[in-house]
Amino acid sequence: MHPFTREHEELRNAIRQFLQKEIVPHVEEWEQSRRVPREILHKMGNLGYFGLNIAEEYGGGGDNPLAEAVLHEELGRINASGFANTVGVHVGIAMRPVYRFGTEEQKQKYVIPGVAGEKIGALAITEPGAGSDVAAVRTKAVRDADHYVLSGNKIFITNGVYADFYVVAAKTAPEAGHRGMSLFLVDRDTPGFYVQRQLDKVGNHASDTAELFFEDCRIPAGQRLGEENRGFYLVMQNFQWERLMIALQTLGTAQASLDLAVDYAKTRQQFGGPLTQFQVIRHRLVDMAVEVEKARRLTYHALDLYARGIDAVTETSMAKLTATETACLVADMALQIHGGYGYMNEYPIQRAWRDMRVTRIYGGTSEIMKEIIAKRMGLVP
Ligand SMILES: Cc1cc2nc3c(=O)[nH]c(=O)nc-3n(C[C@H](O)[C@H](O)[C@H](O)COP(=O)(O)OP(=O)(O)OC[C@H]3O[C@@H](n4cnc5c(N)ncnc54)[C@H](O)[C@@H]3O)c2cc1C
Incomplete structure (x- = not known):
């Protein structure tokens, strides 16, 4: 079960193709230059990817959190978290509060050019x-x-x-x-x-x-x-979407790490056959697949509640906690399966391993997620 419709899946295909063609070939260059070029953000804005959850009167495609969720998950899937962060922060946590809490004048000044990719937040x-x-x-x-x-x-x-x-x-x-x-x-x-x-x-x-x-x-x-x-309360409201966004992006990268490990294990030859001839490797890959699926279920569940306007603070905190811890665990296991090659910069698994580490810290640490859940469980005296 997932909350997405056929339209969302079509959008997913379009975004996936765009990212493969326009982003993936440049990831290493942008990592080296320590920035994402403005032109590509402008291009994404023109294609409507920054307004997936913004009303048409501000240049968006309509209020549709599930559509924006597809964008974040697909950004995670290409294992380019630096790029995903640039887009995610602009769309999901900087422009979002202006759209939700801003005056008409502020929306004209920031949301419309933000959706077009002309102003970045x-x-x-x-x-x-x-x-x-x-x-x-x-x-x-x-x-x-x-x-x-x-x-x-x-x-x-x-x-x-x-x-x-x-x-x-x-x-x-x-x-x-x-x-x-x-x-x-x-x-x-x-x-x-x-x-x-x-x-x-x-x-x-x-x-x-x-x-x-x-x-x-x-x-x-x-x-x-x-x-x-009232700023503190607005920040707390903003955190809900930020945490879901982080869960979705890291879920995408956890899946990407698993895919890299499966491909490598099937092709790398040692002791006269592929690594998958060893039961310990096969079982490790299965464990990774199970963890990714658990994170996916929880994240989609929280997203579904959020999209339906139901209080999802507990589930969102659980999703952020689980998806980020899973992404780190799976990237680490995937790097281990790559052996020494996994530690070389030319193999993409090292990037997932490095990039995922901070997801347990930003947007509220894992410990803070547990504190929120503990409060909701009535455990905090
Ligand atoms: C790459 C990166 C990008 C970021 N982007 C942004 C951004 O765009 N905007 C922004 O405003 N911030 C941003 N942050 C900041 C991020 O949200 C904070 O780093 C994070 O909230 C943790 O704060 P801290 O680093 O000061 O750690 P601290 O709060 O000092 O925590 C240190 C340790 O103590 C633990 N701890 C703290 N309080 C408790 C508690 N009550 N119970 C149990 N354990 C606790 C923490 O979990 C952690 O393990 C970013 C951080 C990084 C690293």
């Missing part, structure tokens, strides 16, 4: 002192007549170097804790906003990750996203 919440503890954000936004003045810094921001707009979490009432946070839209060229540096990561190299800095950065009051002091 980033979401800036994490700070050196505020990782899992989102409420600990210290970046301040002080009201000054018809402006807000932002000061503070952000770390680990995906698309941080090359984005055109940033959805930024800042405190408007620092003494009120999580009830004193608001969201703001900051344009890249705003005076007082700086990209401090591009960070050097273990994997996901095509995705740019940056440290950002705000110093007396004045933005018009109309750039506030949503009500003042």
Whole structure:
């Protein structure tokens, strides 16, 4: 059972063909250059791939979370997580809150060009002192007549170097804790906003990750996203789709790792035959297939609930936890089956192994997923 219709499967085929033709041949080059070229994002926008879950009046194809889910799963399937992160952050977590919580003016300014791939977004919440503890954000936004003045810094921001707009979490009432946070839209060229540096990561190299800095950065009051002091709640709502998106992308890469391992085990000859002659290898591949299927069932179940508007916080957290842990486990087992070749950069399994590691950290760590589930189970005193 899965929640997709025949139209979704047709879309899946079209996206798969596009990715094979336009993305796969360039993955290594973009990994080396540490960025995704703008032209390809523009092209995807023109083809409608950034508006799969956006109303037609803003240039999209209609509100359809399952269609966007197909995009994320297929992005995962090509084992190019750096590219998938660039697209995923723009479509799934930066443009999404503007579409959901923005004013008409904000949607005209960011969603329409965002859908077209002309403007790319980033979401800036994490700070050196505020990782899992989102409420600990210290970046301040002080009201000054018809402006807000932002000061503070952000770390680990995906698309941080090359984005055109940033959805930024800042405190408007620092003494009120999580009830004193608001969201703001900051344009890249705003005076007082700086990209401090591009960070050097273990994997996901095509995705740019940056440290950002705000110093007396004045933005018009109309750039506030949503009500003042409601930002924390908007961030929490945004997390649901972000976690499903991560589950879908990692599920795709877990499947890709399994496929690579199966192909390799069938062709690699040792002791007079293919690796699949050894029962231990066959059983390992079966174990991997079972884990991927379990992650798929849970992820599709959470997605189905979400798409039907049913509270899916528990299932979404379970899906994110399971899919990311599975993707790491399966990539590791797949690399082992490749032997020494798996550790060579010319074999794609090493990329899955490196790239999947961070999925247990971003979008809420595995430990935080367990805490959310524990709360929902009534276990937290
Ligand atoms: C490549 C990359 C891209 C990212 N992209 C973005 C982005 O675009 N925008 C953005 O805002 N952020 C982004 N992040 C930040 C990411 O969401 C955080 O790294 C993550 O939330 C964890 O925060 P932290 O790194 O400060 O770890 P910490 O919160 O310091 O956690 C350290 C360890 O302690 C554990 N821990 C913390 N609290 C608890 C608890 N209550 N119970 C049990 N264990 C706990 C954690 O699980 C972890 O194992 C990105 C990070 C990376 C690495």
